[in-house]
Amino acid sequence: MQKNKFKKGFVAAVVLALGASALAVPAKAADKEILVWADETRGPNLVKTLAAKSDWVSGYTIKIRTFSSFDALKTAVDAATDLTGPDIIVGANDWVATGAKNGKLAPLTLTAAQKANYTANNFFDLSYKGKLYGIPLDINNVAMIYNENLVSKAPKTFGEMVNYYKANKDSKGLVAGLCIAGGGMSWGAHSVFSALGGNAYVMKNGAVDANAKPVSADFVKNVKALLIDPATGKGNGFFPASDTGCKKNFLDGKVPFAVVGNWEWTDYQDAGFYLNLMPVPGVKAGSNGKMFGSVSGALLTSYAAKRGNEAGAKAVLTDFFGSAAGAVAYQKNELRPPANKAAAKGDLLTAQVNFGKASAAAGIPQIGAILNGTTGSKSYWDLLPAFWTAVLTDGKDVATEAGKLNDFLTKNIKAGVADL
Amino acid sequence: MLITKRFSYFAKVILTAIASTILIFFAQSALAQGETQIALFLFIATAAIIITYLTRVSIPLKFFLPGMLFLFAFVLGPVIYTISMSTFQYQTGNYISKPQSIERLLELGVISDENAPSFDVVLGKTSIGKLAILASNSQIKRYFLSTKDEITDLAPSELTLDENGVAQSAPNFTVLNGADRSKLDKEIASTRFKYQGDFFIKLEGLSAGLINQQSLFYDSASDTFKNKLTGATYKDNGRGNYANIDNPSEILQPGWRSPIWFDHYKNLVTDPTIRKPLFKVFVWTFTFAFLTVLTQFALGLLVALTLNKPFFGRRFYRSIFILPYAMPSIMSILIWGGMFDTEFGAINNLFGTNIAWFQNATFARAAVIVVNLWLGFPYFYLVTSGALQAIPSELAEAAAIDGAKPRQIFSRVTLPLLLQIVSPLLVASFAFNFNNFNLIYLLTGGGPTNLLDGEIAGATDILISYTYKIAFGTNIQNLGLASAISVIIFLIVASISLYGIRRSKVLDSFK
Amino acid sequence: MRNWLRTTLWRHVIGLLVTFFAIFPLYLVILSAFSSSGSLEVTSFIPSELSIKNFKVLFTSPTIPYLVWMKNTLVISGLVAILSVIIGASSAFAFSRLRFKGKKMGLQLLLLVQMFPAILALSAVYVIMERVYTFAPKFGLGTQPGLLLVYLGGAMGVNIWLLKGFVDSIPVELDEAAKVDGASEMQTYWQIFIPLAAPVLAVVALLSFIGTFNEFILARLFLVDMNSRTIAVGLQGFIGGQYSQNWGPFAAGSLIASIPIVIIFLSLQKYIISGLTAGSVKG
Known part of the structure; x- marks a missing residue:
């Protein structure tokens, strides 16, 4: 009996003592930190930039969190809520519409002076229903490069490239004529799609032309004449339906023309290629295939306000991401063309400037509300690769498939324009 | 045998005490952060641990409890959450809660006047300690001091201007330094500084102010939104959005997760x-x-x-x-x-x-x-x-x-x-x-x-x-x-x- | 001779065919690990070069902290393995030896809960851990301890069959003898059951180790910092990247990471097989 009492007393004493000590510890306060989420390439480059100069907005520190991949970043953004969401997301422009609809992004308004630093196209990309959700950061685009050991001068028309391929295919051991080395079969391949007469949408006076037909009758004719082998009804080998191995083949000298992305041009330079960047030539001399000259943006989240960081986050957006000095400092590491006009005139490398020029010559904005097909239910991103496969690999009828593609794209444009 | 028994008893008590201490510590931190559900779970877990291991209520539970706690927290909890999600309209565009959605809509209902001038601002406090902005527009030569209640026009002669013509200081106005601004961030971002009539100045960041007005108003009594500029009225459409009463296909974004019970299951078939x-x-x-x-x-x-x-x-x-x-x-x-x-x-x-x-x-x-x-x-x-x-x-x-x-x-x-x-x-x-x-x-x-x-x-x-x-x-x-x-x-x-x-x-x- | 043909030749024919099937992908991994081209392209099935470039990248590149990933994987998978064995073994013991109401029901429920498609619970787990982060930043979202906690959610149920089957096979007389000696259930568990069960516990630990090693969906969501990743997340990044597919370092990294597991697996073969027949599933 005595022993039991002792035991109980001991238990009570230990539990109470430890319990009390636990209750006494106060919860700690958070620091004033602007949290930025970025992907695996932009994150480290931002960290590098901020290591050189960190005091962009006095009273705040900028903290970068790098995600293992673009997909991982997107997954995290999808899952983020008020509690641990970031203040700023460095992300793709096509996240804007979804983010705004889900209440994850918050609008910001720029002064006229700040606006003057960007083109209207840049804002198009980052806006939804008339509100701007971020600062344009860098231009994402592609350009065509040709191997000067094979081709002596820049091609003027699409047909010229096809003829070169047909004539030299066997003698030079070519595995393809033109392939997509950067950006994939929908984003990167838009320039080829457009060179042949197709478009995700047609721009007219700085706005989407809701009445223009995305896939023209000429497109069917051009694909049949230039890409299809009449004997088999399938692709003639000039333009592969898949982008795998394109970069390697180009570097190995087995493909004369390639569409390359502006984020990896150093690989081509390092391999000894001259960066003769140009838009994909159209079927008629003097015309060009339009490419997505889209911007990635530093997007403001609605979490910033919840965390009591909204004013600071907006200041980081305008004074760091949106300032010429900030953009130049960052692009010294990121090596893409900056969206900021003043920064584009700054101290940049030739390739950065040339990619910027190609985008200015043949760039169209990337409008997520149309391309993602959220309301039309099929996205451009999935449709175009499906078209290439159907026509080039499976040998389906070009006119029928192009007709279907046209129907979907038209639906997306109608729905997207209404949603903008 | 007796020694080992006593030793194992003390070891048990101390281990139980340590475990419950850690859990109570987290429970109270959770409570301090307003995470009542998690705090409740942790408190119940602590009680369960103490009761199970220090009494002989249930011997099987002594073997099951650790596994069960993890199972409840990370398997059963998410399963129940998933089942409950299946009864909601929960998709792109209907992602947040209704109060959050109303809050966002009110913020999106702030319309900036594109043609109006913008102002360079310096943040500070008035002599009575109110948050104020010293606003300048050197092109139209307008300078003023504004708080949420009043606006006072100032003459350039009263001010210290920098080389761009932006006022840096004014009488009866103390400029805030960086650290002070960051402490007041929430107030700075949410204050509507007085301009004229229905128009007010909202800061974009810490150094620019734009003229805005509120176009969308919420009436909680009737649960409707009214747009002052277009005159449209928006009503809860029962599927997680406010829809225009004259044109139900026009909805306000973002919407919210709205309970629709078994509609998803019905749709799977129909x-x-x-x-x-x-x-x-x-x-x-x-x-x-x-x-x-x-x-x-x-x-x-x-x-x-x-x-x-x-x-x-x-x-x-x-x-x-x-x-x-x-x-x-x-x-x-x-x-x-x-x-x-x-x-x-x-x-x-x-x-x-x-x-x-x-x-x-x-x-x-x-x-x-x-x-x-x-x-x-x-x-x-x-x-x-x-x-x-x-x-x-x-x-x-x-x-x-x-x-x-x-x-x-x-x-x-x-x-x-x-x-x-x-x-x-x-x-x-x-x-x-x-x-x-x-x-x-x-x-x-x-x-x-x-x-x-x-x-x-x-x-x-x-x-x-x-x-x-x-x-x-x-x-x-x-x-x-x-x-x-x-x-x-x-x-x-x-x-x-x-x-x-x-x-x-x-x-x-x-x- | 004819007899040999009849009884053994066909075994070799089938054996060699299946060997080819089983080994072909593994051979390719080795081939591309030691090739310098960085692709999984096969120009010839006979290695033309023996480059250690890919291995060098793994161990010297400042942007690829392979050794840190390795360490993370060992720590996380190791801890999950040990803790799940502790949790799983005690549950199995209770299910097998103790008498209590609703035992059958409990075991069935435990199994069924595991059948729920966990992918969708992803967002729920995310929300929970995000909340934990607000008051315990070391255990919340984005941390290794947080991921560990989530993994332990499955500890009780995953290998319960295997463990319970084993406990059932230990003669009841042993516990009864212990009971006569005045041992409590806890003592029986620690002093009789655990030592007897050591080999099967090792197998369960190994299976759980491999299961955790292979898990990448939660890990990818949780471990965002380069230096906190596990091998699976890190290596997947080589070929699941936004812009490029880097097969060379992937193959080299996979090779190094798999060798220890394969060796342990082969050496514990006997036990694993007995475990498999009792119905465990490797993740």
Whole structure:
């Protein structure tokens, strides 16, 4: 009996003592930190930039969190809520519409002076229903490069490239004529799609032309004449339906023309290629295939306000991401063309400037509300690769498939324009 | 014995005390951060630990409690959450709660006046300590001091201007430094500084102010939004959005998660755009799981029969055949993905073919089965060779004496017995492959999808990967519908497994 | 000779064919790990070069902390393995030996809960851990301890069959003898059951280790910092990247990571097989 009492007393004493000590510890306060989420390439480059100069907005520190991949970043953004969401997301422009609809992004308004630093196209990309959700950061685009050991001068028309391929295919051991080395079969391949007469949408006076037909009758004719082998009804080998191995083949000298992305041009330079960047030539001399000259943006989240960081986050957006000095400092590491006009005139490398020029010559904005097909239910991103496969690999009828593609794209444009 | 007993008793008390201390510590931190649900869970967990380990209320619970706590927190909790999500309109555009949505709409209802001038501002406090801005526009030469209540115009002569003509200081105005501004961030961002009439100045960052007005107003009594500029009225449409009463298709974004009870389940059956692709995926999921189990078992059995007699090289083969099973599957799947590449893949190279494996529905399905065969046949080889040894050899011998041929012995005696032994494993494998997300996600991503013909689901999509696409895909993310499909998948897999368990009579040992 | 043909030749024919099937992808991994081209392209099945470039990248590149990933994987998978064995073994013991109401029901429920498609629970787990982060930043979202906690959610149920089957096979007389000696249930568990169960516990630990090693969906969501990743997440990044597929380092990294597992697996073969027949599934 005595022993039991002792035991109980001991238990009570230990539990109470430890319990009390636990209750006494106060919860700690958070620091004033602007949290930025970025992907695996932009994150480290931002960290590098901020290591050189960190005091962009006095009273705040900028903290970068790098995600293992673009997909991982997107997954995290999808899952983020008020509690641990970031203040700023460095992300793709096509996240804007979804983010705004889900209440994850918050609008910001720029002064006229700040606006003057960007083109209207840049804002198009980052806006939804008339509100701007971020600062344009860098231009994402592609350009065509040709191997000067094979081709002596820049091609003027699409047909010229096809003829070169047909004539030299066997003698030079070519595995393809033109392939997509950067950006994939929908984003990167838009320039080829457009060179042949197709478009995700047609721009007219700085706005989407809701009445223009995305896939023209000429497109069917051009694909049949230039890409299809009449004997088999399938692709003639000039333009592969898949982008795998394109970069390697180009570097190995087995493909004369390639569409390359502006984020990896150093690989081509390092391999000894001259960066003769140009838009994909159209079927008629003097015309060009339009490419997505889209911007990635530093997007403001609605979490910033919840965390009591909204004013600071907006200041980081305008004074760091949106300032010429900030953009130049960052692009010294990121090596893409900056969206900021003043920064584009700054101290940049030739390739950065040339990619910027190609985008200015043949760039169209990337409008997520149309391309993602959220309301039309099929996205451009999935449709175009499906078209290439159907026509080039499976040998389906070009006119029928192009007709279907046209129907979907038209639906997306109608729905997207209404949603903008 | 007594010493160890007393020692173990004290050890138990101290361990319990430490565990409960840590939990109470976190519980009160959670409470301090307003996480009442988690705090409650932690408090209950603490109480459960103390009661279980310091009294003799229930001895089984002493063994179960740690596992149960984790199970409740990270398995059961999410399961209940998923089930409840399936009764909500929860998708892109309907993502946040209703109060959050109202808050966002009010903020989006602030319209900036494009043509009005903008101001460079300096943040500070008035002599009575109110937050104020010193605003300048050097082009129109306008300078003023504004708080949320009043605006005072100032003459340039009263101010200190910098080289750009921006006022830096004014009488009765103390400029805030960086640290002070960051402390007041919330107030700075939310204050509407007085301008004139309905117009106010809102800061964009810390140094620019723009003229705005509120266009959208909320009336909580009638739960409606009114747009002052267009005169439109928006009412809750019962599906998670405020819709224009004159034009119901015009809705305000963002909407909220709205309870719609069993609509998702109803739509699975009644809405052809949901039902048709789902049915296709459903059929393929069964086919896939069935073919997988069949091929894995068949090859496993063949190998087991081949190696069931001692011969030179048996040990070598045995070690080799286990390799696919020992190799971490995530890496094997990714490597197989590379091998099936059209242009560079080893498969096309080896056979001299030029097949676009993952672009063609039939080939992609075949590839998925082949890869899964590779991943899984060693398992069935191992279990069937174990089971073959467990079958008494007297049976086969007796049959042989009766004049049966080896083939007959196999099909009439060995195989039925074998099937009886491994049937619970076949069922378990079927249930596992029914939800084999990693394989599909990493190998084909569910593709190819014949989009141009209007298909939504890919040819190799199984229910779980299709659900993932619906919930987290690039297009519309419909978490509510995906949750409803998950519940259905659960019901199917659970019934299959229960059937398997009942058949295998594993539970009979409990009698 | 004819007899040899009849009884053994066919075994070799099948054996060699299956060997080819089983080994082909593994051979390719080795081939591309030692090739310098960085692709999984096969120009010839006979290695033309023996480059260690890919291995060098793994161990010297400042942007690829391979050794840190390795360490993370060992720590996380190791801890999960040990803790799940502790949790799983005690549950199995209770299910097998103790008498209590609703035992059959409990075991069935435990199994069924595991059948729920966990992919969708992803967002729920995310929300929970995000909340934990607000008051315990070391255990919340984005941390290794947080991921560990989530993994332990499955510890009780995953290998319960295997463990319970084993406990059932330990003669009841042993516990009864202990009971006569005055041992409590806890003592019986620690002093009699645990030592007897050591080999099967090792197998369960190994299976759980491999299962955790292979898990990448939660890990990818949780471990965002380069230096906190596991091997699976890190290596997947080589070929699942936004812009490029880097097969060389992937193959080299996979090779190094798999060798220890394959060796342990082969050496514990005997036990694993006995475990498999009891119905466990490798993740």
